[in-house]
Amino acid sequence: MTETSIRTRFAxxxxxxxxxxxxxxALFNWAMAQQSPGGRMVLRVEDxxxxxxxxxxxxxxxxxxxxxxxxTDDPAFEGPYFQSDYAGKHRExxxxxxxxxxxxxxxxxxEQVQAxxxxxNLGYDGFCRDRGLEPGPGRALRFRVPEGGPxxxxxxxxxxxxFDHASIEDFVIVRSNGSPLFxxxxxxxxxxxxxxxxxxxxxxxxNTPKQxxxxxxxxxxxxxxxxxxxxxxxxxxxxxxxRDKVALxxxxxxxxxxxxxxxxxxxxxxxxGDDREIMPWTQMVPLFDIADVNSSSAFFDExxxxxxxxxxxxxxxxxxxxxxxxxxxxxxxAPWPAENFDREVFARVAPLAQSRVAVLADIVPxxxxxxxxxxxxxxxxxxxxMKPGIGVPMLEAALERFxxxxxxxxxxxxxxxxxxxxxxxxxxxxxxxxxxxxxxTGRTVGLPLFESLELLGRERTVARVVAALxxxxxxxxxxxxxxx
Ligand code: GLU
Numbered sequence: 140m141t142e143t144s145i146r147t148r149f150a151x152x153x154x155x156x157x158x159x160x161x162x163x164x165a166l167f168n169w170a171m172a173q174q175s176p177g178g179r180m181v182l183r184v185e186d187x188x189x190x191x192x193x194x195x196x197x198x199x200x201x202x203x204x205x206x207x208x209x210x211t212d213d214p215a216f217e218g219p220y221f222q223s224d225y226a227g228k229h230r231e232x233x234x235x236x237x238x239x240x241x242x243x244x245x246x247x248x249x250e251q252v253q254a255x256x257x258x259x260n261l262g263y264d265g266f267c268r269d270r271g272l273e274p275g276p277g278r279a280l281r282f283r284v285p286e287g288g289p290x291x292x293x294x295x296x297x298x299x300x301x302f303d304h305a306s307i308e309d310f311v312i313v314r315s316n317g318s319p320l321f322x323x324x325x326x327x328x329x330x331x332x333x334x335x336x337x338x339x340x341x342x343x344x345x346n347t348p349k350q351x352x353x354x355x356x357x358x359x360x361x362x363x364x365x366x367x368x369x370x371x372x373x374x375x376x377x378x379x380x381x382r383d384k385v386a387l388x389x390x391x392x393x394x395x396x397x398x399x400x401x402x403x404x405x406x407x408x409x410x411x412g413d414d415r416e417i418m419p420w421t422q423m424v425p426l427f428d429i430a431d432v433n434s435s436s437a438f439f440d441e442x443x444x445x446x447x448x449x450x451x452x453x454x455x456x457x458x459x460x461x462x463x464x465x466x467x468x469x470x471x472x473a474p475w476p477a478e479n480f481d482r483e484v485f486a487r488v489a490p491l492a493q494s495r496v497a498v499l500a501d502i503v504p505x506x507x508x509x510x511x512x513x514x515x516x517x518x519x520x521x522x523x524x525m526k527p528g529i530g531v532p533m534l535e536a537a538l539e540r541f542x543x544x545x546x547x548x549x550x551x552x553x554x555x556x557x558x559x560x561x562x563x564x565x566x567x568x569x570x571x572x573x574x575x576x577x578x579x580t581g582r583t584v585g586l587p588l589f590e591s592l593e594l595l596g597r598e599r600t601v602a603r604v605v606a607a608l609x610x611x612x613x614x615x616x617x618x619x620x621x622x623x
Contacts, residue, residue: 145171145172150183151200153186157200174424174427187223187319236312243309244274263308289605290351368407370437398419399444406421409427458616508591509595523577
């Protein structure tokens, strides 16, 4: 580590999913580590809560980070470390603070404290400060908040934030059962890991004066602090896992590209300037400055993210696009029988689809008509396209032409004969192609129709038109019967 190298850290508490807010924190920390010569970002899994200590959750964190492009083998990456491995150090530091007189043991129960105070908001009253209690069962260790104050936190994003000591009680650093509290463990680990910059969510700002006091009590200079703005939904409410889609994994499953996601997350509170928005990671890193991050809440605009993703998808090389679609096409969830999938046919349809999908999962409804035995017909589309007097005659006219063995089965010819069939019924091409589209693909919207028919081939197209015609005729007959 050189004098100027910075050491940031990303310190998630495992929860079984990777929150988009966590992803943004990781990226900001990662940008800072990457732009500093010799800089590092430490991954520290804060796993001291027993219920959170599941190895698969840690794997999930590493996997999600690597999806975002933060790889454990990158020279700027360090870890993962586990908070639980530092338990000895947490205890030792607590003892050190006690020995220095900066912390004291307390045997007050919550009820006792409350009974002594008329205002429960005031917190602990310092009853045990000078009782000189030795450690023992049922005794918690409290930090002795210095008289006077205030503690001033110089936050890189928010500027100077003052905390009056009257509002900071002598807080517990080790519970009466011997387990250290977050405020202590988090500081001890940051000390051990030589962290120079703490960049984390705004919800931790209230812990910061306590943590800064701990650094000072240990005779150390506190790190640079930066608290990132809260992320809100459309109703301007803080993103919550009950209400909002917050798991990075959900976006991954829908087919957001990691590079689009990274780009979008970087803009939650920061911007590269000059109204630029779409920018690859490598160009953002040298421009990123934590001091430029905005302190006001950042709106997570899923629509905008989707639009970003569409842009990123359109700019992929075709071969890359095809490869990235693969998981949606060949995984068990694809709606067609696996053996129906044909890579060559997909490679031909892919250029038509690439400009139309905003997320990769959208590829499936766009191309399913090619791989399903029968198209999945959407009722609303069917009703709309098969209006009486249009559906049946149009399908009949199209069928007559499509089944002509001499017809060249190509896009231009198919368009010409459909247009001609429509003209015979007084229909413009737009109207005329709707029944054909629904018969063949099951929907009223989709890829360009005549290219689709060419790809599907004569035999299957004709079979679908025949089947649709039968269905439409049967419906008309039923309708007529009910009217008489
Ligand atoms: N484990 C804490 C959290 O996930 C991180 C705190 C920090 O970054 O200091 O909120």
